[in-house]
Amino acid sequence: MDALGELWDFLSTESNWWGRNGIATRTWAHVRISVLALVLSAAIAIPPAVVLGHIKRGGLAAVSVVNIGRALPSFGILALAFPLSIQLGLGLGFWPTLVPLVFLGIPPIFMNAYTGVRGVDPGVVESANGMGLTARQVLWQVELPIAIPLMVTGLRVSAVQIVATATLGALVGFSALGSFITEGIAQFDDGKMLTGGLLVALLAILTEVGFSLLERSLTPWSRSRRGTEIVDEGSETPTQTAPAVPGRTVT
């Protein structure tokens, strides 16, 4: 196919790899901002989620956060960061990309951490209490370890979403893998466009697979099935069976 030939031409031209807008630089920028955003999202989302899950309050908040997160168009949020960041004097590129990424990364992490801690079998907590553990010890030694696999699920869902959304950073001046796609579309350069698409897809899939393996290693008892994704609790009828659904919006 013609487009594949153009893809190969672009990839095999060494000057496309290095320099300020080269493949290597942009891939690294994409990875760096994604990791940073994920760490910040987790730092913001996990503490309140764990506390709320521990005291078993805030279920409504958890559901609302996820539902709103799902309805927010990431393109709109990213675009919105653009004028705001100019007004605040933060310039283009890095900040108007990072802030929305952190914001959009919070809901899945929050939901999974909350559900994980909240869902710990009450019998287990009771026996821990009976053994004389303080509330703090129960949280640290019982609830958190049990909740960790689900927390990792939340991190996976957010990480994939962040990697995907960072692609849109190209539109607010952040030079990363998405820039190849938008420039390719604008310049009718299929090779350039496909290079961006291929690398973004690879990065997203690597992220998904990497976290899936991590999840699996943390839950050796459930080898047979794939890690449970967060369930949809947004429905009004609590009695209905809630099937497992992915908790992130696609970007």
Next chain:
Amino acid sequence: MLLAQASLRDELVSWSWISERWDQVWEATLNHLQLTVVAVGIGLLIAIALSAVALAWRPAYAPITWVTGFLYTIPSLALFSFLVPILGLGFVTAQVALVSYTLLILVRNIVAGVDGVPAAVKEAADGMGYTPLRRFVAVDLRLATPTIVAGIRIAAVTVVGLVTITALIGEGGYGVFILDGLRRRFSTPIVLGTVLSVLLAVAIDIALVLVERALTPWARRGVRH
């Protein structure tokens, strides 16, 4: 054009700019709705077919979720970049991408819903002489309505948000406002497009809840299936 001079020193939202453009807002709403409904509709048909295969022959379920999960993981802009050389910029490319994102959610919920139908009910239908296809459509899918609608709601809300991105390939409903605002560094259309997209997602979600109520009269009579 005069508007090009509207700069970021202006307020975040210029109401007068919006009030002069109700026609455009209405047009974008119809466009956005059309892109969403077509994608979810086609997605639902494909998902029902895939689920029927998975339910009839269990070993097919894992590969189906694997492939649909793979599609779900690919970022939309990347998917567009693969489709544009083949299908060009426009409606078809947008639809293929949007539909592919609905499949994972819909298949999972349809299969889970049909699995949740009590075996006794299925046996009764078989005993009444229902053919497997008729039972699937008239009994299994019908009783799985709450779970299936839950999936459709998630798929629809997801697609509404994604439609905005299709503006980058020449479609996009409210996304056209967002892109326009980005290009002209003018915040009003960006806010307008984003807020309308959220409102449309909420409206569709509420509409689907009402549809579910209408389709499951037994739930209101307190009869548990």
